[in-house]
Amino acid sequence: MFSRRDRRPTSPELLQAWERLDTGDVPGALRLLRPLAEAQPLAEIALVVGRAARTAGFDDLHRAAAALAARPEEPQKLYDFGYACIERGVPNLAVPALREAHRRVPGSAAAMRELVSAYERENRHREAADVLLAREEDLADWPDRYLLVHNALLAGDLPLARREHASLPDPDDPRWLPAHDRLRRMLRRADSAASAGPLDRTDLRGWQFVMGGTLLGTLSPFGFDEGMTGRYAWLQDSHEQCLRGLLRLKAVLGAAGVRPRSVSLLPDRSSRILGLAAAEVLGLPARPFEPGREDTVVVAYDLNEAAAEEEGAGILGHLVQRLPGQVLHEHAGNWTDPPVVAADSVTLLHQSVTAPWEGQLRQGDGGGVERGPADERPVEEIAAQITAGGPVPADDEHPADSVERLTDFVTAVRGSWLDGDRPALHTSGPVPSSRFA
Numbered sequence: 001m002f003s004r005r006d007r008r009p010t011s012p013e014l015l016q017a018w019e020r021l022d023t024g025d026v027p028g029a030l031r032l033l034r035p036l037a038e039a040q041p042l043a044e045i046a047l048v049v050g051r052a053a054r055t056a057g058f059d060d061l062h063r064a065a066a067a068l069a070a071r072p073e074e075p076q077k078l079y080d081f082g083y084a085c086i087e088r089g090v091p092n093l094a095v096p097a098l099r100e101a102h103r104r105v106p107g108s109a110a111a112m113r114e115l116v117s118a119y120e121r122e123n124r125h126r127e128a129a130d131v132l133l134a135r136e137e138d139l140a141d142w143p144d145r146y147l148l149v150h151n152a153l154l155a156g157d158l159p160l161a162r163r164e165h166a167s168l169p170d171p172d173d174p175r176w177l178p179a180h181d182r183l184r185r186m187l188r189r190a191d192s193a194a195s196a197g198p199l200d201r202t203d204l205r206g207w208q209f210v211m212g213g214t215l216l217g218t219l220s221p222f223g224f225d226e227g228m229t230g231r232y233a234w235l236q237d238s239h240e241q242c243l244r245g246l247l248r249l250k251a252v253l254g255a256a257g258v259r260p261r262s263v264s265l266l267p268d269r270s271s272r273i274l275g276l277a278a279a280e281v282l283g284l285p286a287r288p289f290e291p292g293r294e295d296t297v298v299v300a301y302d303l304n305e306a307a308a309e310e311e312g313a314g315i316l317g318h319l320v321q322r323l324p325g326q327v328l329h330e331h332a333g334n335w336t337d338p339p340v341v342a343a344d345s346v347t348l349l350h351q352s353v354t355a356p357w358e359g360q361l362r363q364g365d366g367g368g369v370e371r372g373p374a375d376e377r378p379v380e381e382i383a384a385q386i387t388a389g390g391p392v393p394a395d396d397e398h399p400a401d402s403v404e405r406l407t408d409f410v411t412a413v414r415g416s417w418l419d420g421d422r423p424a425l426h427t428s429g430p431v432p433s434s435r436f437a
Contacts, residue, residue, distance in 0.1 A: 009044040017048050026052045030090060038096045043072040046081060049093055061088050068097065075104045079111055082118060091121035102131070109140070116147055123427050125155035133160075142171045150183060154211065156201060156430030158190055182423065186210055189416045196412035204230035204431045205406075208349075209413055212342035212425040214333075217248035219401045220348065227434035231335055232350040234436065236360050242274060243389045245331050245347030246281040249297075251403050252345055253282075255410035256417060258327060262296045264289040267311045269379060270301035270355050274331055276383035291318045295325030301355060302332045303339035316341050321421050328422065336435055341422040351436060357382050 009018055013036050020029040029052050037045060050065030064084040068077045078101035085094035098115040105111055112131060119128035129151040132144060139145045145168050152161040165187060171180055190210045193199055197206040205216045219230035253260065263286045265275040278299045279286035289298060298319065306312040319328055319341050330343035332353045354360050357375035375382060410417075 007047065009040075009047050011040055011044065014040055014044055014048055018051070021048070021051050021055060024055060026056050030093075034092055037093050041072070042078070042081075042097055042100065043069050045093065045096070046072070049081075049085070049090075053088070058084075058088050060084050075101045075108075075111070078104070079108075079114065082114055086114065086118055086121065091118040094118040095122065095124075106135075109144070113143070113147075116151070120151065120427070123429075125151040125427070125430075126157075129155050129157065129160065141169055142173065142176050146171075146176070146179065146183065150179075153183075153186060153190070154427055154429050156199070156207070158194070158199065161187065161190075178421075181420065185213070185416070185420045188419075189213060189413065192413040192416045193409075196409045201430055201432065202229055204349075205409060207429045207431050208346075209409075209417075211427065211429050213417060213419065213422070214343055214425075215252055215345045215406075215410060215413075215417065216349065217245055217252065217345065217347045217406065221401070223434075224400075227432075229431050229433050230349070231433040232348060232353070233434065234352045235332070235348070235350045236354050237332065237356050239356050239386045239389060241348070242277065242331060242356065242386050243281070246274075246278050246386075248347065248403060248406060249278065249329050249345055250282055251407050252410050253297075253327070255407040256414040258325070258418070260284060260295050260297045260325060260327060262287050262293070264293060264296045264298040266298065266300050266306045266315060268301070268306045268309050270357070271299060271306050271312075273357065273379045273382045273386070274301045275299035276380060277386040278329070280383070280387040289315055291315075292323065293326070294323050297327045297329055300328070300330045300343070302334065302353065303330050303341065303343065304334050304337060307340060319422060322418065327418065335428055335433070338425050340424050342425045344418060344422070 009015055017029040017032040020032065029048065033045065033048060046065040046069040050062050050069060053061035053065055061084040064081040068081040071077050078097045082094035082098035082101065085091060095115070095118045098111060098118055102108065102111040102115050112135065116128045116131055119125070119131070129148055132139060132148040132151065139148065145164055149161050149164045149168060152164065165183070171177060190199065193206040193209050197203045199206045199210070204219060208214045208216045220228060220232045222228060222232065224230060261284065263275055263279040263282060263284050265272050265286055265288050276286055278297065282297065300306045303316065307316050316339070327345060328341065328343045329345040331347045333343060333346040333349050334351065335349040336351045359371040359374045361369055362372045
């Protein structure tokens with residue numbers, strides 16, 4: 001299919017990606033392709049993707065790319081390439097091919113659904129909803145009208161979501177019942193969150209609750225109006241921030257009328273530190289996590305870190321299904337790489353975080369940046385330092401994020417909190433934030 005004598009792309013931008021592949025740098029080539037995918041000819045994009053796929057050992061994508069490069073006008077070749085891109089985790093490269101396939105064969109439900117899938121995986125929910133809305137009269141209820149409601153909701157278009165949901169019948173196929181239940185819970189949470197805030201493109205706390213049932217304890221003040229909208233990009237965490245998060249967790253539980261009887265400790269080091277500190281703040285006994293325990297706060301520092309250990313990964317599997325009185329609290333939630341379960345409460349949202357007891361970056365003696373040593377003290381000592389704590393920043397330093405504002409929100413939505421399961425949240429929803437490579 002592709003050989004050393006294969007034709008090369010002609011545009012200078014694509015040649016840069018091609019040259020990355022000369023050194024075997026597939027991730028670097030794909031990063032260069034991302035902003036070019038919708039601006040360059042599909043046949044030339046396919047040349048680069050096919051070579052990258054061959055290097056990575058993705059034979060299905062390699063074959064589909066070779067076929068598209070040879071015959072870019074054929075709808076089936078466009079569809080096959082887009083499908084393979086989605087399967088291999090590069091949905092941004094699928095979008096232009098599937099959009100062209102859908103344009104050429106507008107009656108194809110398969111092309112429409114794959115295009116919607118690609119848009120969804122890229123958090124482009126408005127475009128996904130618009131594709132479906134253009135064929136509103138011809139949509140099958142399941143999955144098409146469901147997908148329209150789902151994407152309208154995640155695009156922040158509540159009137160459209162509510163209108164389409166009103167005409168969506170219960171599914172006949174039992175496989176769709178969990179999705180239908182989650183959609184109804186999201187709309188119920190939207191009703192309660194709308195009574196507590198604007199639910200606009202800056203209402204991060206409101207939309208985090210609508211999407212995953214998560215109460216967001218703090219909003220980042222850094223770059224709020226310059227693209228971050230309450231999320232952190234890169235964060236060096238502190239003991240003070242950990243204490244602030246636990247104090248807000250205590251306020252959330254009080255405002256919601258939830259009275260746990262214990263704190264459950266996850267096995268990873270960071271979660272044990274934070275869990276012991278939480279037990280002190282909440283005045284509760286700390287116990288190792290046990291499946292089936294009710295009326296408990298399960299505390300994680302970072303759920304992705306907890307899942308990185310075999311024992312922790314098994315525990316998270318137990319947390320997808322909610323138990324009575326069980327609250328899952330995460331301190332640092334990764335919004336660009338979401339964990340396998342959505343926490344009920346999270347202190348902050350980040351893209352990258354360094355815990356206070358990990359080696360943090362600092363200025364070295366020579367003026368450069370170096371990583372300091374990790375804090376190897378026993379977890380009990382570090383937890384005691386958190387609760388003894390330095391000064392927690394006063395709420396009046398962040399007037400848009402006072403604890404009273406948080407508890408007012410909790411009071412308004414508590415009737416729809418802690419309801420249903422905890423599926424992973426794969427989207428950032430209607431509130432955008434800048435991402436960093």
